[in-house]
Amino acid sequence: MRFFRGLFKKRHLKSFDEKLKEEDFIGWRDLGYQTIEVDKIVGSVGRYRDFDEEFRPLKGSSKSRLQELENAILRGKILPPIEVYKIKDEYYVVDGNHRVAVAKKLGQKEIDAHIIEYIPAETSMENILARERSDFELITGLRDIILTEIGQYRKLLSQILEHKYYMSERRGEEVSIKEAARDWYKNIYLPIVEKIRKEKLLDAFPGRTESDLYVYISDHKWLESQKRGYDIGFDKAIEDFKNFVPETSLKEKIFDLFKFQF
Known part of the structure; x- marks a missing residue:
């Protein structure tokens, strides 16, 4: 019986x-107040044994506090x-475990949070x-762009x-970098990502993200435009990616695009 109780014990x-x-x-740095995804809150600083992995309280005394907060929110x-x-892409609660439990x-x-990030x-x-x-x-305020290769974030920042x-x-006046980032994201980045989704280009690039493909396409667009002496546009660059044979490797695909452009 002890074996089966241990088998079903909540983590x-x-x-x-x-x-x-x-x-x-x-070291660490203060990121200030931001809105974060509840699903990325995975642990606690001091009370990690008081809740299960879904932030359900494991002690009876906590359940009453949880109900009070739920009633207040309702x-x-x-x-x-x-x-x-914050550690990389995960969050650990210093204060507010019950608020997270209610949110889940x-x-x-x-959920709104004050974030200290460990570097x-x-x-x-x-x-x-x-x-x-x-x-x-931190510089741009954009948090939905996931890249898998070192050095690519610098290209997007440029x-x-x-x-x-x-x-x-x-x-005729200075625009903040965060405002420019929001406008770039809405009017340049997202329309290209939507085309990437529509054409299902990611299927031919296993292990990569839509953001990776945006950078690859941007690089190809710039290099081909330099070669031809005019801007070929994103549609032509995307068309080049559509013409890849699915069985070829990522390395071969990127090489085929850029081999005549350096």
Whole structure:
């Protein structure tokens, strides 16, 4: 019987202290107040044994507190932001475990949070990429762009800075980089990503993301435009990707696009 009780025992939340021991960090920074995805909150700093992995309370005393908060939310009360520590793409609750529990129970997708991010040391490819993504998000305010290769976030930042320059020229006044990033995301990035989805281009690039393909297509568009002396446009660049044979490897696909352009 003990064996079967152990087999069905609920797992508690991830421990922040245990995660901290697994990683190398060079410090931390305050990211301020942001809206974060509830599903990315995976652990707790001090109370990880009080909740299961879905933030359901494991102690009877917690359940009454949970009900109080749920009733307050259903009455329309606005709860204060939670406090979290961020490690790469995961969040650990410092203060607000019950608020997260209620949010998960009610199916809430996002929650306001004050974020302290722990910065990983550049001791692995994964850590380098995590830092590049974090820096990009901090500068631009964009958090939905996932790249899998080192150095690609710099390319997107260059596009946003160029977009910022032209927006400022049109308006006759300086535009902030975050405003330019939002406009670039809405009017340049998203329309191309929607075409990538429509054409199902990602099927031919296993292990990559829509954001990766956006960078590949942007690179090809720029290089081919330089070669021809005029802007070929994104539609032509996307058409080139559609013409790939699905069985070829990613390396071969990228090589075929760029081999005559350097």
